[in-house]
Amino acid sequence: MKDINGGKLHKYVLSYLYLAPSLIVIIIFLLYPLFNSFRYSFFQWDGVGRMSFVAITNYIGIFKDAKFWISFRANLVYILFFSFIPTLFGLIVSSVVARANIRGVRIFRTIFFTPQVIASVAVGTIFGWIYAPQFGVVNQVLDLVGLESFQHAWLGSSATAPVAVGFIGVWLWTGFCIIIFVAGIQKIDEDFYASAQLDGANSVQQFFHITLPALKYEIVVVIIMTMIRALSTNVFGIVSAATGGAFGTRPISLYAYQLAFVQHDIGYASSVVAVLAVIVFVISGLSMRIGERE
Amino acid sequence: MNKKEKLNFVLLVLVVLFFSLSGVFATGSQEKGKRAEKITLQMWDDYSGKTRDPVVKAAIEQFKKLHPNVDIQRTVRPLKDLTTMIIPALSAKKGPDMMVVNSGEQMEGPLVRGGHLVNLDPYAEKYGWTKKLLNPSLWNRVRYSEDGTVFGTGHIYGVSFDGELVGVYYNKDMFKGNGLGIPKSLDEFENVCEKLKGVGIAPIALAGLKDYRFFHLYALVQASVLSHDMGIEEAQKYLEDIVLRWKADRSFVIPGNIEAAKIIQDWVRKGYFVKGFLGLKGSDDLALFMAGKSAMFVQGSWYSTEIADSNINAGLFPFPPYKKGEPFSPQVGGATTPFGMSKYSKYKDLDAEFMNILLTSDTTVRLQKENSVLPARIPVSLKGIDKNTLYYDLLDDWNKINESGHMTFFLDWTTPTMWDTLAEGGRSLMGMKITPKEFVNKLEADYLNWQKNKPKPKK
Numbered sequence: 001m002k003d004i005n006g007g008k009l010h011k012y013v014l015s016y017l018y019l020a021p022s023l024i025v026i027i028i029f030l031l032y033p034l035f036n037s038f039r040y041s042f043f044q045w046d047g048v049g050r051m052s053f054v055a056i057t058n059y060i061g062i063f064k065d066a067k068f069w070i071s072f073r074a075n076l077v078y079i080l081f082f083s084f085i086p087t088l089f090g091l092i093v094s095s096v097v098a099r100a101n102i103r104g105v106r107i108f109r110t111i112f113f114t115p116q117v118i119a120s121v122a123v124g125t126i127f128g129w130i131y132a133p134q135f136g137v138v139n140q141v142l143d144l145v146g147l148e149s150f151q152h153a154w155l156g157s158s159a160t161a162p163v164a165v166g167f168i169g170v171w172l173w174t175g176f177c178i179i180i181f182v183a184g185i186q187k188i189d190e191d192f193y194a195s196a197q198l199d200g201a202n203s204v205q206q207f208f209h210i211t212l213p214a215l216k217y218e219i220v221v222v223i224i225m226t227m228i229r230a231l232s233t234n235v236f237g238i239v240s241a242a243t244g245g246a247f248g249t250r251p252i253s254l255y256a257y258q259l260a261f262v263q264h265d266i267g268y269a270s271s272v273v274a275v276l277a278v279i280v281f282v283i284s285g286l287s288m289r290i291g292e293r294e
Numbered sequence: 295m296n297k298k299e300k301l302n303f304v305l306l307v308l309v310v311l312f313f314s315l316s317g318v319f320a321t322g323s324q325e326k327g328k329r330a331e332k333i334t335l336q337m338w339d340d341y342s343g344k345t346r347d348p349v350v351k352a353a354i355e356q357f358k359k360l361h362p363n364v365d366i367q368r369t370v371r372p373l374k375d376l377t378t379m380i381i382p383a384l385s386a387k388k389g390p391d392m393m394v395v396n397s398g399e400q401m402e403g404p405l406v407r408g409g410h411l412v413n414l415d416p417y418a419e420k421y422g423w424t425k426k427l428l429n430p431s432l433w434n435r436v437r438y439s440e441d442g443t444v445f446g447t448g449h450i451y452g453v454s455f456d457g458e459l460v461g462v463y464y465n466k467d468m469f470k471g472n473g474l475g476i477p478k479s480l481d482e483f484e485n486v487c488e489k490l491k492g493v494g495i496a497p498i499a500l501a502g503l504k505d506y507r508f509f510h511l512y513a514l515v516q517a518s519v520l521s522h523d524m525g526i527e528e529a530q531k532y533l534e535d536i537v538l539r540w541k542a543d544r545s546f547v548i549p550g551n552i553e554a555a556k557i558i559q560d561w562v563r564k565g566y567f568v569k570g571f572l573g574l575k576g577s578d579d580l581a582l583f584m585a586g587k588s589a590m591f592v593q594g595s596w597y598s599t600e601i602a603d604s605n606i607n608a609g610l611f612p613f614p615p616y617k618k619g620e621p622f623s624p625q626v627g628g629a630t631t632p633f634g635m636s637k638y639s640k641y642k643d644l645d646a647e648f649m650n651i652l653l654t655s656d657t658t659v660r661l662q663k664e665n666s667v668l669p670a671r672i673p674v675s676l677k678g679i680d681k682n683t684l685y686y687d688l689l690d691d692w693n694k695i696n697e698s699g700h701m702t703f704f705l706d707w708t709t710p711t712m713w714d715t716l717a718e719g720g721r722s723l724m725g726m727k728i729t730p731k732e733f734v735n736k737l738e739a740d741y742l743n744w745q746k747n748k749p750k751p752k753k
Contacts, residue, residue, distance in 0.1 A: 133570020156573025
């Protein structure tokens with residue numbers, strides 16, 4: 001008995017020892033800065049002088065801040081283009097190709113995944129050139145096909161700039177979604193489709209009654225991943241490089257950066273970041289809840 | 295886990311710890327060794343590129359000859375990156391010995407209030423900087439009160455080794471080919487634009503997506519209009535009261551500011567800017583100008599070397615006064631991003647000695663002239679400089695500006711949020727989304743907000 005108890009304790013301690021290095025890194029580089037950032041949100045502070053406690057004044061200020069809501073609107077556009085549309089396209093394309101015997105599948109996988117390995121800033125810079133009014137590819141193609149009247153400063157107006165940036169998200173994430181969904185579909189037993197076909201179900205019915213339910217988990221993962229990118233990391237680099245945040249394209253993350261490091265308002269910037277974090281947590285939580293396996 | 299596995303795990307952890315700690319101690323001991331032999335001064339700057347980098351490198355070489363045991367280690371980054379690096383570093387009482395310190399509330403104000411910068415007055419007096427460099431009104435741009443609550447007066451916290459100005463680069467061949475001369479008034483400037491447009495040449499290249507393109511242009515037009523409306527002395531005082539001294543009894547909402555905004559909006563309506571300019575990224579406008587796709591490029595002297603090296607025959611003229619015959623209108627510019635000293639530097643006297651070499655040596659001036667930079671040492675001799683070159687135009691303009699003693703500002707200095715307000719407001723103005731009055735109201739709202747939040751003098 002004694003040996004068994006001692007053995008269990010040993011395993012317990014050892015388990016935490018194995019986790020310790022990662023935990024230490026997470027605490028130092030994630031949790032501690034997160035906590036500090038949250039703490040700063042209750043102060044007025046320019047980053048160099050004294051901190052003045054202002055309680056929830058910063059958070060109240062967010063509700064009255066028109067620039068924050070413009071950024072919030074930009075993020076909603078990005079959620080649509082970086083998350084929902086690629087997920088939808090990914091589902092449609094993968095449902096068509098996953099069960100087909102296509103040659104060169106590995107090459108297609110590489111091509112689809114390539115946008116993922118390009119740095120966000122590089123993506124933003126390249127698309128900035130593609131959308132350039134004078135020599136950009138889009139306007140030149142329009143000119144070539146006789147549609148020069150549709151030429152436009154795509155990044156130079158609040159009507160088109162957010163959508164133009166959004167299309168970058170579709171390019172960036174559709175391939176990724178296709179890869180994930182193809183892998184998911186290929187796990188589904190073919191017998192289900194065979195039985196359904198025997199019962200007279202067409203391909204659309206098979207998609208809604210077999211494919212979609214089986215892909216619930218993959219859909220949740222894809223939506224969470226793409227939404228987080230649409231709210232923070234991806235769009236920051238892309239928008240910084242493509243438009244600098246002009247014409248309604250500035251996401252909340254870039255706004256927070258400018259508040260902190262250009263306007264030296266660390267306290268308010270921290271409150272904006274805290275709100276963004278809450279939005280990310282809520283969306284992630286909701287998505288996981290909806291997609292919970294039965 | 296059996297005994298063997300346990301042992302392996304413990305050994306693995308020990309090995310990892312050993313290499314981590316040995317790295318730390320080795321570095322520590324090397325540094326100890328180095329400290330006994332050498333001093334390293336850390337310098338963080340944005341003086342890269344053809345115009346400034348050679349000057350800094352030459353100054354380092356000269357300094358090393360005097361102090362062979364002193365190394366100067368540079369970290370060169372764009373100014374925006376340095377702003378995010380320097381402020382946290384100094385707040386943590388770390389960072390460089392010397393660094394760029396952007397004027398106004400972008401950097402200098404917060405750093406002075408935080409007590410992180412050295413008051414350079416004693417060194418300025420020792421080395422005679424205020425006598426040898428720049429006209430007195432330009433020195434105001436690096437002054438703050440000791441408590442950092444009043445800009446434009448008090449102690450010197452930064453020094454600049456060269457000047458900068460914003461002017462109108464023009465394609466001489468396009469002008470000559472269309473019988474156009476240098477405009478001497480706002481009307482003549484608009485006539486030039488109209489004529490160029492008439493022959494299918496885009497008059498002005500401007501990148502709408504680059505924030506400061508608009509507000510540099512606006513400041514030039516504003517100064518021209520205000521000098522006409524108020525007289526040049528009163529206009530200079532008005533601008534200094536707003537930008538430097540944040541006087542509560544001054545307002546942006548005056549007819550001159552609204553008219554300046556209207557003029558630019560009218561230019562957009564008349565098609566004086568390149569097609570699709572609002573969607574142009576930074577430096578694409580410069581590329582268009584250098585490719586001969588537009589006749590003028592209204593921007594700073596920091597582009598002069600690039601333009602001079604391009605295939606076009608370019609010159610520069612100052613933005614004209616409102617009416618012909620009126621005095622030389624205040625131009626945008628001043629000294630380049632100043633250079634300051636950290637309070638936490640252990641080698642302040644050495645820092646100051648290096649700064650002095652960088653600021654005042656003959657080598658600096660020679661290299662500045664060779665690289666088409668505007669020396670802070672004024673007046674600059676034009677002897678030996680070809681009158682047909684862009685650099686001659688720049689130096690001539692620079693001398694006139696310093697002689698006049700009038701210069702307007704980079705308006706983003708006014709408040710910490712003014713950069714954003716001007717950028718967004720300018721794009722809305724040029725995109726026909728707001729009226730000139732609404733644009734000026736935005737500036738006023740920003741200014742009033744700053745009046746509530748600006749640092750107050752300690753009682």
